[in-house]
Amino acid sequence: MVKIIMHGCNGYMGQVISGLVEKDPGAQIVAGIDIADNGNNSYPVYTKAEDCQEEADVIVDFSSAKAVDALLDYSVNRQIPVVVCTTGLSEEQLKKVEEASQKVAVLKSANMSLGINTLLKLIQDAAKVLATAGFDMEIVERHHRLKLDAPSGTALALADSLNEAMDGKYHYVFDRSQERRQREDLEIGISAVRGGTIVGDHEVIFAGPDEVIEFKHTAYSKAVFGKGAIEAAKFLKGKPAGKYDMSDVIG
Numbered sequence: 001m002v003k004i005i006m007h008g009c010n011g012y013m014g015q016v017i018s019g020l021v022e023k024d025p026g027a028q029i030v031a032g033i034d035i036a037d038n039g040n041n042s043y044p045v046y047t048k049a050e051d052c053q054e055e056a057d058v059i060v061d062f063s064s065a066k067a068v069d070a071l072l073d074y075s076v077n078r079q080i081p082v083v084v085c086t087t088g089l090s091e092e093q094l095k096k097v098e099e100a101s102q103k104v105a106v107l108k109s110a111n112m113s114l115g116i117n118t119l120l121k122l123i124q125d126a127a128k129v130l131a132t133a134g135f136d137m138e139i140v141e142r143h144h145r146l147k148l149d150a151p152s153g154t155a156l157a158l159a160d161s162l163n164e165a166m167d168g169k170y171h172y173v174f175d176r177s178q179e180r181r182q183r184e185d186l187e188i189g190i191s192a193v194r195g196g197t198i199v200g201d202h203e204v205i206f207a208g209p210d211e212v213i214e215f216k217h218t219a220y221s222k223a224v225f226g227k228g229a230i231e232a233a234k235f236l237k238g239k240p241a242g243k244y245d246m247s248d249v250i251g
Ligand SMILES: NC(=O)c1ccc[n+]([C@@H]2O[C@H](COP(=O)([O-])OP(=O)(O)OC[C@H]3O[C@@H](n4cnc5c(N)ncnc54)[C@H](O)[C@@H]3O)[C@@H](O)[C@H]2O)c1
Pocket: 007, 008, 009, 010, 011, 012, 013, 014, 033, 034, 035, 036, 061, 062, 063, 064, 065, 066, 067, 084, 085, 086, 087, 088, 109, 110, 111, 112, 113, 222, 225
């Protein structure tokens, strides 16, 4: 049983995780931390982290980048491992994550879905065979109409994973409308589609002479991130100081 402090407990993801944990005999939220509290949780909620002194195995964080510095200090001071899921951290904050990970276990991932993290591994094997044989690699991502950034951080992570498998020889092309030219060998094209309420689709296409292989991940709800975060918390319980990511959870 992993005992969790839920940081950002009253946000969208905090509530998703609260619902998932209620049905999971292997996890329990012992306390929540959030700047706003409506009193509607089955566990105590603290508006100041320092007031939260419950015994816990892991902190799970889905809050705001502004909250992450204080979160890391809290995690180090209390020696409780932390799963950092909040995105949009500055370079300085990423450095602080590194520093904290020398004193306590820190797992950080921009995409907590087990499916995407498995895909990141699978496409490396595919790239080594197919890109080496001359297949072109393209990524297409689709998200809801409210998403501000394009391409998605996950599409970039997929491209980085492909490129890493190919010893970093490739470069990325985001917009083919500006130049009239044929495709080059060592490029990974990344295209973004925005519309409706699509939670998140990512396709990795290997297009070769006369055959095409496609890998596709579809997120039907944000619960996939919550499930991954709970798996990460179970994994991180009792781990020594160090920096971890979802590839460690998948094994
Ligand atoms: N890694 C992933 O897979 C993944 C998936 C979904 C969302 N996210 C990220 O998680 C974060 C939260 O997402 P969300 O949709 O739940 O957002 P949200 O805005 O619904 O919830 C954030 C919560 O954090 C609370 N909060 C803000 N400042 C705080 C502070 N100083 N201390 C404690 N709590 C504080 C807010 O009051 C709010 O309840 C975002 O950065 C989002 O991009 C990551």
